[in-house]
Amino acid sequence: MNYLVGAFKPPCNIFISFTDGRSRKQVPLKKENGKTVMVALFQSQENIVGEVVIEPIHGKKVEHNGVKIELLGQIELYFDRGNFYDFTSLVRELDVPGELYERKTYPFEFSTVEMPYESYNGVNVRLRYILKVTISRNYVSNIVEYQDFVVRNYTPPPSINNSIKMEVGIEDCLHIEFEYSKSKYHLKDVIIGKIYFLLVRIKLKNMELEIRCRESTGSGPNTYVETETLAKFELMDGAPVRGESIPIRLFLSPYELTPTYRNINNKFSVKYYLNLVLVDEEDRRYFKQQEITMYRNLEAS
């Protein structure tokens, strides 16, 4: 378990565990130090139940002003490092001020916790959920222990899921019509589609489909936009002729995608785009970008 790394040796060890920890699904989470750990997975409206064990080190006495556990949902913007915006903050008092001589167990429960946002680890922003145990002390710094957990929320398949269909082109040069069967995809979905060449007067070399992720953080003049190409998938090799129709079948499962996040707590958005790129023999690129909505589907995950 996690040990508190303090300035000096802490007088006690704190363990946080979930009641259903053994049966609960674990997912990997990347920590700041680059290490990936497996943590428990929750979704909104779940009861978060567990216990905290405090174990003073061999007979040392721990004097405190009270013990509490907090459930925090935080958004951390990297350009504003150190400032956490807590969008969720729940507290449970575990103990009144006193002294701890021996190992003591505190059960806790947060019932039907509202966790509207998913955990997210982006380029410029991080959204995380933590359980924070604090042993308040006088004169010396509080003893704090954190336990991360991950929240994922599942959405039912959208009732309206139109295809994306569009005719684009450069006059007298290139006219194509492309179609993606859906505009909303779950994370393990397959993009099925077709590109139909209506007019080809340029020598194309190949065509690929990119999945691009656009993360925007902040607002107003402090908006930071980071775009990342997550997938480059070659759809066509060689030059097509007029009337040719090229199939698209792109499995999304190999890629690390998240659902689309729109304006999370007015702090950030994550959007996904399909970018169709045609490259001609002189390596000129012609492209058309289309937004798609990603959602997390319970069945598929």
Add this chain to the structure above:
Amino acid sequence: MLLIGAEDEEKWLAEGIAGIQHNAFYLHRALDSNNLRDALKYSAQMLSELRTSKLSPQKYYELYMRAFDELRILEMFFKDESKHGVSVVDLYELVQHAGNILPRLYLLCTVGSVYIKSKEAPAKELLQDLVEMCHGVQHPIRGLFLRSYLAQISRDKLLDIGSDYEGDAETVMDAVEFILENFTEMNKLWVRMQLEGPGRVREKREKERSALQELVGKNLHVLSQIEGVDLEIYKETVLPRVLEQVVNCKDDLSQYYLMDCIIQVFPDEYHLQTLEMLLAAFPQVQPTVDIKTVLSRLMDRLSKYAASSADVLTEFLQVEAFTKLSNAIEKVIEMQVDMPAVGAITLYVSLLTFTLRVHPDRLDYVDQVLGACVKKLSSIPKLEDRWATKQLVALLSAPLEKYNDTVTALTLSNYPRVMDHLDNGTNKVMAMVIIESIMKNNTCISTADKVEVLFELIKGLIKDLDGATDELDEEDFKDEQNSVAKLIHMLYNNEPEEMLKIICIVWKHIMAGGPKRLPFTVPSLVFSALRLVRQMQGQEGDIVGEEVPATPKKIFQLLSQMIEALSAVPSPELALRLYLQCAKAANGCDLEYVAYEFFTQVFVLYEEEIANSKAQVTAIHLIIGALQRMNVFNVENRDTLTHKTTGYSARLLKKPDQCRAVYACSHLFWVDGQDGIRDGERVLLCLKRALRIANAAQQMASIARDSSGPLTLFVEILNKYLYYFEKGNKQITAAAIQHLIELINTEMQSDSATSDAFLASTLRYIQFQKQRGGVMGAKFESIKL
């Protein structure tokens, strides 16, 4: 950049192969350790080598084959689920994660084939999916090879499916649909190769494309191998779809190859039953396509098929193969306005060959073909093209060869009309072919009508054609005319009346040929007529008394006309000989005045036309020979003629010639046989005269050249003496012979000439007769040597 060096190409190929080998090594390692992830990774990397654009099709093929071998191993691995633990369904998805399309599709095809085999999903859907996904590769060469891989890897599965009758016919259709789809796409890619790159390397490109044609054709081959493809499916689905692609691709190389492929790959029986459909495609292909070769191959196959069994022939009749082919050809020619004459004619040649093989009994078909050809030819100016005329000759020769009987050709009304379209030279060549065919088969042409047609056909040889200005080769001309002369002998009818008609017709034709040709043709005709005369002479009893148009007299009149025509050439020597022949024939017919008339002509010719002394000598000897044989003349007529002959003999220019002619004349007075003339007196007179001339000749020679030349003359005369002596001429005595021998001996001594072989053997002969004893021995006894 345009001309990529072969060296560079080798280098790239080597690099590619090295890349494949490198990744194949790791692939094998992954397979050995049952590591699916690595296997997929390294196979994708290996297949990435196939993404090159730098190689020509041949080199690319080498690279492809390397990769292909590795993929077979990979396929075995995929098949064995126990090794990788992933179901084939998941595997099918897994390989599609590859980012690059070419490796992705190769892997997909490989897994797909395993998937089909596993029967975990309907083959139809998988096949459709594969063929559809392959659309992603639009690069012609890479696409062709990818689809070829798909075809190859699915082939055995298709044959299974296609022959699977346990289900319904639909599974067969699934396989057919798949192949047709793949075929169509491959053909499109193949056609597109032509459009790639600059026009300058068009030829090179065409060559490269030809190298790849089998990839496309293989699809058709697989189709033909699927058992389930019966006539019905072929007719309803396969052929229409393939033809549609052929017609629509508008590419000459492809159209040519595919049409040929269809014809070669599918069974003859199918072709016969779908002839109409197949033929309908021909007029629609590009004008540059070499249709004639393809069509000829079709007809060739069909005619061979027809020959295979008699039952098949009725099928041919049922489907009216000939009519269909003939219509198709007509349409093709009509549509392809720019087709050179040679193409059209070649087509007709093929059709004709087909007709001759399949319907040898239908002369009307043959004539129809020729008629169609005439129609085409009449729309274009006279043929100048060497190839076209060559084909036309082939067209005309075909029936001759087939029927071994030129008479058949003569009944084809369009035959001469086709010949009219040949240029003069070829016309002659063709005429020669006809004549040779007649000669080879020893065909006898026996009616006047046919002779008329025949001469119409070979008129190129018979007379100068309009506009024939080119200088003739003397040798060729002689050959030709000799052939015509030979031909005349092949015209024969037992019926004198018809034969006379034939002769008249021939005469009419050769008259038109002008003086140049007469010396060649007239003798043949004359002898042909003389044969008739002799024949009639044999059957004389039958024809006497009746009003017959063909009488010897009439023929002789004709003959004298013919020979007279020779004077226009002029060719007096020939005429003279022919007159003599006629005289002999008249002699045989007991027509004295006719014979006399001929002799008169002979002498007129001799006097007026034969000026050359050598010719005169020959002529005189011929006359003597002929005259000696004549027995129709009464004494008076004969005297006149012999008198003239001896007279001319004595008046020859050279003394030795005189001498020889004169002693030859002696035979005119001594004819062996029952009622021959035996005028010993005049024989002796001739011989004495000859001796005198010989003497004179010898004196002249000794004065002029101081040598004895004509001693042989004496020996020759001695031989004549001996001849008559033996024959019992009373006027020739042993004493006279003795005297002559002595004379020769004296001459010999005075001349100190070396011994003469002729003399020696003559003397030996006398010696021999003396010793022989008997009557002859007694007779010779008195001669002393």
